Amino acid sequence: MDDRTYGDFDLVPEDLVPEARFSMTLAPSELTAHWQRCGRVSDFVAGYIASAYAATGAGPGGSLEDGPLFTSISTVFQELIENAAKFSRKRDAAIQIRVKHFSRILMYEVENATTPAFAQRFEEYLRQIAAEDDLGALYLRTVEAQLEAGADAQRSGIGLLVIRKDHGVRVGVRFSEDDAGRPTVTVRAFQTMRGV
């Protein structure tokens, strides 16, 4: 099957040299078994980047961890890693993470092997977001639907919506297959750092 790409996947050229970069590999089962690890990873990513802005990124109490830059990065990355943990294949799977820091732009890339059902549902969701001009209206409809669903509502379904709408993050997604023909989802998110 051919690769399919949505949104701003290639916003930054692959050969552009970043100021900082790192990568890591995680097992989705390690995250779902100990959910707080998602937050730990998000805080690590935020701390690694924000430490370059110690002079300007601190919060009112002087702590970098309480400042707008750290909380912004950690909040955005948390949504990406949560999605990868929830929608990965449960066995024989890895989540590949790449982070690049280009001046005032951060690129997060999160890639995970998934199931055909998850991939199909995610692709339909992306088409829904792409077709909606007013993300605020989509947010309202989603929350209203959750109230109507009551106890049947399982997932928030607003993670990518929130980082795009509230945090100005540009998102691209590529659907492909690994060597064994299993579906793979790669999400790239580009966050502009403000006030640093």
Next chain:
Amino acid sequence: MEVQEQGAVVRFVAESATVQFVGLLRLPHLRAYDNVARLLHEAAAQVGEELTLDFRELRFLNSSGLSAIGVFVVAMRKAGRPKLRMLGTKSNAWQQNSLRNFRMLWNETVLVIE
């Protein structure tokens, strides 16, 4: 009345008609917020005209938590009471950027972001 979750405490202070959120709420899915939602509904039943939700000491709230509180806001809008007042800080990214969603859900919600 108090709910303890991993990394967070949510408590209702009846004297000030305030629900205080302290710590970080990054629970794995919408249903994981049921205890918090129950506390919010019980607090709403006990106060008069206004309920304050004080988020100033809540460092993180993920999208599942935003949904859970959003559903509560819509329920209060449909019930017509109590009016909601929300406290946040500008230095925290989720409060600065996402609290306004709750006013989209009910335009009578008062936001105080300092």
